[in-house]
Amino acid sequence: xxxxxxxxxxxxxxxxxxxxxxxxxxxxxxxxxxxxxxxxxxxxxxxxxxxxxxxxxxxxxxxxxxxxxxxxxxxxxxxxxxxxxxxxxxxxxxxxxxxxxxxxxxxxxxxxxxxxxxxxxxxxxxxxxxxxxxxxxxxxxxxxxxxxxxxxxxxxxxxxxxxxxxxxxxxxxxxxxxxxxxxxxxxxxxxxxxxxxxxxxxxxxxxxxxxxxxxxxxxxxxxxxxxxxxxxxxxxxxxxxxxxxxxxxxxxxxxxxxxxxxxxxxxxxxxxxxxxxxxxxxxxxxxxxxxxxxxxxxxxxxxxxxxxxxxxxxxxxxxxx
Numbered sequence: 001x002x003x004x005x006x007x008x009x010x011x012x013x014x015x016x017x018x019x020x021x022x023x024x025x026x027x028x029x030x031x032x033x034x035x036x037x038x039x040x041x042x043x044x045x046x047x048x049x050x051x052x053x054x055x056x057x058x059x060x061x062x063x064x065x066x067x068x069x070x071x072x073x074x075x076x077x078x079x080x081x082x083x084x085x086x087x088x089x090x091x092x093x094x095x096x097x098x099x100x101x102x103x104x105x106x107x108x109x110x111x112x113x114x115x116x117x118x119x120x121x122x123x124x125x126x127x128x129x130x131x132x133x134x135x136x137x138x139x140x141x142x143x144x145x146x147x148x149x150x151x152x153x154x155x156x157x158x159x160x161x162x163x164x165x166x167x168x169x170x171x172x173x174x175x176x177x178x179x180x181x182x183x184x185x186x187x188x189x190x191x192x193x194x195x196x197x198x199x200x201x202x203x204x205x206x207x208x209x210x211x212x213x214x215x216x217x218x219x220x221x222x223x224x225x226x227x228x229x230x231x232x233x234x235x236x237x238x239x240x241x242x243x244x245x246x247x248x249x250x251x252x253x254x255x256x257x258x259x260x261x262x263x264x265x266x267x268x269x270x271x272x273x274x275x276x277x278x279x280x281x282x283x284x285x286x287x288x289x290x291x292x293x294x295x296x297x298x299x300x301x302x303x304x305x306x307x308x309x310x311x312x313x314x315x316x317x318x319x320x321x
Contacts, residue, residue: 016111017044018304022291023104023241026311029053033101036060036233038088038226041110043069046081049102056080058095062087062134063113087134089222092229099235107223108245109133109213111303121213123188123205129181131213140212141182149173159220159248160211168194168208184209210246220248227256231282234314239286243309250290250308257312261285277315286311 017023023045027035033055037046040061049057050073057077059070062085070083086094088105113133114122120130120140129141144152153169156162171194172181181187188205195204214220230240244250260283290308298305 016301016304017041017048018106018301018307019243019291019293019297019309020044020048022309023243024048024052026239026241026286026309027102027104028239029055030101031055034058034099036091036095036100036103038091038103039106040066040070040083041106042066042112043073045104045106046073047076050077050080054080055101056082058082058084058098058100060084060086060088060091064135065112087222089225091226092232095233098233099238100233101235101238103230103233103238103240104243105223105226105241106243107219107249117184120184121209123184123191123203123209126183126185129184129187131209131216133217138216140187140216141180143212143216144172144181144187145176155215156208156211158211159214160207160209161247162207162211164195165208167196170194214248220252223249223252224256227252231260231314236314236316239311239313240283241309241311243307245306245308250310253310254290257283257285257310261312262315282315283312284315286313 027049029035029049029052031054033053035049035055035057037049037057037059040046040059041063043059043066046057046059049055057080059073059081061070061083064085067083067085070081073081074083084091084094109121113119117125117127118130120128120132129139129144131140132138147155149169149172152172153165156165156168162168168191171190172187175181175186175190179186181190187208188203191205191208192203234240242253244253260281262277262281262284287310290310292309293301293304293307
């Protein structure tokens with residue numbers, strides 16, 4: 001039984017943590033180490049980290065429904081575990097002065113959010129058209145009720161990479177003239193009827209639901225804000241690990257790692273360790289190409305199929321100022 005199966009059995013978790021064994025391997029967990037799980041969910045990564053050594057984990061999640069899983073871990077691990085309910089983009093201000101040996105982000109949506117019809121994320125179950133991860137702010141239904149046709153089309157195209165976004169937006173605006181689009185199945189049916197026939201492996205509503213969810217929760221903005229402040233969260237030699245699930249997220253992470261990394265230069269074997277680096281260059285990329293789930297993991301958990309894992313390490317030394 002691998003680590004992911006062990007954690008699943010111990011926690012009775014409704015969500016399978018993707019690439020769990022790889023995340024734990026690259027964290028190189030040590031006794032006394034401090035780790036930050038920025039997307040706690042059902043606690044899969046956190047539990048695995050805590051079970052690997054006498055270390056400490058601070059976990060972050062904006063979803064209030066996960067507090068029950070946090071309480072379970074508090075009971076099991078006491079003061080080695082700390083939970084903060086907030087968006088991970090806010091951790092730099094919430095954790096000022098605290099540094100970690102490893103930081104993990106598992107982006108996107110969790111299985112338990114998708115599987116609960118009342119949360120409004122799934123086009124396969126009928127429920128209120130909500131999609132709010134934090135259960136606060138503007139819902140998806142409120143957005144579709146007030147946004148212009150152009151705005152709806154732009155968001156579906158930008159965040160869902162949906163080439164038929166204009167036709168979908170046009171029909172959304174037409175439909176709302178006579179009825180509210182307030183359930184997931186209403187929206188899904190409008191999208192399916194709007195699209196011209198194309199042979200697709202996924203449901204025609206997939207990209208539209210993804211786009212609206214990303215927009216409602218400002219997911220890409222949150223990721224960019226977090227990365228902009230990530231340097232201060234890591235000790236020298238600490239690692240940041242990001243698991244993403246679609247190309248927009250992965251592109252942001254890939255480009256940030258590349259722009260923040262130091263290029264290798266040849267040096268004499270007699271030279272001392274470099275202590276100064278160009279401003280803004282503070283990372284060393286560990287995974288030159290993203291890791292993806294094994295065939296066995298995808299067969300066991302089909303929702304892992306699009307996952308990509310990237311790892312970078314904070315370089316040791318000081319920046320040039």
